[in-house]
Amino acid sequence: MYYLLHKLPGLVLWLLLLSTYTFAQNHTKTDSLKRKLHDVSDNKEKLLVYNTLAREYSNQLDSTQTLLYANLALNLAKQTNNPQAALKAHSQIGWLLLFTGYYAKAKARAHHMLTIVQKHPHFKNHSNVYNLLGAIEEHQGNYNPALEAYKQALQIAQQIKDTKGIGVYCGNIGNVYESLGNIQQALHYHQKALNFAQASGNQKGMSANYNNLALTFQTLGDYPQALAYYQKSLRIKEKLKHLPGIAKTLHNIGILYENQLNYTEAIAYFHRSLKVDQQLNDRRGVAQSYSAIGGIYDKQQQYDTALVYYQKSLKLSTQIGDKSTIAHSKLLLGNLMITQKKYTQAFNYLRQALELYQKLGEQPLIAEVFLHLAKALHHQQKYSQALAQANKGVTLARQTKQPQLLKAGAEIRAKIHKTMGNYQGAYQDYHLFKQMTDSLLNIGNAQKIAHLKTKYAYEKKQDSLHWAHAQEKSLFVELTNHRRTVQNSTYALLVLLLLLLLVVIRFYRSKQKNNQQLNALNQALNTAHEHLKKQTRARLQEAQARANAETKNLQNEINYRNQQVTTHTLHMLQKNQTLKQLRTLINEMRQQKNFSKAKKMCQKLVNLIDQGLNMDKDWESFHQVFDQLHPDFYQKLKYQYPSLTKNDLQVCALLRLNLNTKDISDLMGIAPDSVKMQRYRLRKKLEIASDQDLNEFMIMFDPTITVTHAA
The missing domain is CATH 1.10.10.10 (Winged helix-like DNA-binding domain superfamily/Winged helix DNA-binding domain)
Structure with missing residues (x-):
């Protein structure tokens, strides 16, 4: 399992790739399309239905029906000279070949699609062809050609401003950079892909990119951050009710817990994923879940239960013709048989796995199978055959630059040489084993430092090379010191963690109780405050009404008094005018010589005097009213x-x-x-x-x- 453990992030990426092409939730759409096919007479519309059916059956991983409708589309496209429809059909077949492990045929199909594109330069959107080529190269471990193909797809998508495609291809490029160990570039492209998905409102794209970021942080060893991104991805998929995506994310979370040796949580998530896959009738997903669950039981030394799940996985993958999963299941079964000392069965499973991996061209996995065969033959005391298999494994491990496998091969070969009495060979292999152990330790420390440095740059986004160099040196010293003191501090740390956990739990419960009391008190205060506000508002309104009434009464009183003063003033004016008339009349009487006229003037004078006497009271009334006002x-x-x-x-x-x-x-x-x-x-x-x-x-x-x- 040496290479498989080392390749775990790549396997998770493969699960994500499969999530793009998963089973439909039901057959309603395919049945509807078949009914529509009988009513269609137009060739262009018929081509569209053929290709849509091929895509739906490809999502269901029904290779027979996919090939049937894709070939029908190809034949009709050839008859009607429709190269664009032919490209779509070739694409469906190419992805199906990739998923079923026929990499060479899938690659040939992709190159044929490029030939069609070259004959028709007016085709603007052919980025999917390079995307298929990139996926084929990536799954075979050819990361540099995969990166080149994905970048070509990205360039085409940018030229035609295909926002959704840009996001997808940036995510794929990020996955390849992660496989190459360039975590900084992987984070850059994953974040870029997430930004494009968010800008276009592509919920599925956002979910996929959260998955990719989770995988990257998982590689960095930042499991809490990885889990946070997985949960974000899962929430979106649950909101969209995208069951295939839910199944894959649950599976990935299970792997995350498995990496942390938390087998209880891991197996719980694998079972949740299995349940969704069974609901979808996703046989490949079910097979992978069986394999994952079996792996947990294997690690827990529950070998009988592990065997049941491994055999279930093998049976399903054989039914659907998935050579990669078949080979993986046989490799797991072979290792389990070695553990149970059933060496003949182990040898048979491993030979079958070797044949499949040789057909698939999976060189590192071929090297791993050679080493497990050597182990089985060694236990059967077939030392010469065991040594031959071990030599093949070590040679291939050197060629493919797999230090983990080279270390394991050196250890197995040293044991074989020792058993055969070849102590010089045993010493040489033991020396190689120690050399690879030290090399892997140094590589691991260097990777930890690089990962921590990349994580810091991503989170802080600061450009200080001096500080980063100091941090790197500090982290290296810290890791070295930690390695020297870990044995002495492990038990003390565990005790401290236990005590801390108890304190945290007690604090949390106390805080929760206090929060409940505070909430109750706040609720009571809010109720009293609302009641007081209502009472105050009512009293203010009542006081305002009284004030308005009093103001109105006072205003009426003032108006009345002003009217009285004005009346008295007018009366006084009239009196003075009368007196003026009296003065004028007296002057006229003095000058009058006619007695008759003088008598009339005297009578008029009497009347004016009477009138003036009545007005004398006006000043007194004026002063009274004025004094009131x-x-x-x-x-x-x-x-x-x-x-x-x-x-x-x-x-x-x-x-x-x-x-x-x-x-x-x-x-x-x-x-x-x-x-x-x-x-x-x-x-x-x-x-x-x-x-x-x-x-x-x-x-x-x-x-x-x-x-x-x-x-």
């Missing part, structure tokens, strides 16, 4: 200015009513010049400047003094 005005003014006479106070009252000189002269029955003289004297008594208006002074006069009334 302006209470204590006379007393306050007299108190502050004692030199004022009764006549002065009368003039002051008329000035407060804002009457002019002519009106005052008429009311008081004196000449306007006399009024002016009185105004002048008032200014001197009141000590008012010449530039200040006397009327305004009287209107604004309201000294804040207390007047004591006589008893």
Whole structure:
């Protein structure tokens, strides 16, 4: 399992690739398309239905039906000279060949598609051809050609402004960079792909890119961050009710927990994934879930249960013709048989796995199978055959640059040499084993440092090479010291973690209880506050209503008093006019010599005098009404200015009513010049400047003094 464990991130990426082409939830769409096919007579529309059916059956991984409808589309496209429809059909067949492990045929199909594109340069969107080529190369471990193909697809998508395609191809490029160990570039492209998916509102694309970011952080060893991204991806898929995607994400989370040796959570997620795959009738997904569950039981040394699940996986993958999964299942079964000391069965399973991997061209896996065959033959005491298999495995491990396999091969070969009595060979292989162990340790430390550095650059986005170099040195020293002291500190750390966990649990419970009490108290306070607000609002409204009523009454009273003052003022004006008429009449009588006319004038004079006598009461009434309207005005003014006479106070009252000189002269029955003289004297008594208006002074006069009334 050496190479498989090392290749685990690649296998997860393969699961993600499969999630793009998963089973339909039901056969409703295919049945509808078949019915439509009988009613279609137009060749162009018939081509569309053929290709759609091929795609739907490809999603269901029904190779027979996919090939049937894709070939029908190809034949009709050839008859009607429709190369674009032919490209779509070739694409369906190419992806199916890839999924079923026929890489050479899939690659040949993709190159044939490129030939069609070259004959028709007006085809603008042929990025999917390069995407297929990239997927084929990536699955075979040819990462540089895969990267080149994906970048070509990205360039075409950018030229035609295919936003969705740009996001997909950036994600694929990120996956390849991750496989190449360039985590910084992988994060860059995954983030770029996520941005495009978010900008276009592509929920499925966002979910896929969250998966890719999760895988990258899983590679970095940042399992909490990886889990957070997986959960984001899962929430989107659950919202979209995308069951195939849900199954794959659950499977990936299971692998994440398996990497952390949390087998309880891992097997729980694998079972959840299995349940969804069974609901979809996704036989490949079911087979992979069986294999994953069997692997957990194998690690827990529950070999009988592991065997059941491995055999279920093998049976299903054989039914659907998935050579890659078949080979993987046989390899797992072979290893399990070695563990159970059933070496003959182990040898048979491993030989079958070897034949399949040789057909698939999976060189690292071929090397791993050679080493497991050597182990089985060694236990059967077939030392020469075991050594031959081990030599093949070690040679192939060197050629494919697989240090893990080379280390395992050296260890197996050293044991075989020792058993055969070849101590010099055993010593050489043991030396190689130690050399590879130290090399892998150094590589692992270097990778940890590089991963931590990349993670820091991604999260902080700071460009400080000096600081990064210092961090790198610091981390290297820290890792070295940790390696030296880990054995002494492990038990103490476990105890501390247990104590910390107990403290955290107690603190959490206490905090939860306090939060509940605070919530209850806040709720009670809010209720009381609302009640108080309602009471205050009601009281304010009631007080406002009373104030408005009182203001209205006062305003009415003021209006009434003003009307009375105005009436009295008019009466006084009329009286003074009468007196003026009286004066004029007397002057005329003096000059009149006719007795008859003089008698009439006398009668008229009597009438005017009677009228004037009635008006004498007006000044008294005026003062009463004025005093009600302006209470204590006379007393306050007299108190502050004692030199004022009764006549002065009368003039002051008329000035407060804002009457002019002519009106005052008429009311008081004196000449306007006399009024002016009185105004002048008032200014001197009141000590008012010449530039200040006397009327305004009287209107604004309201000294804040207390007047004591006589008893």
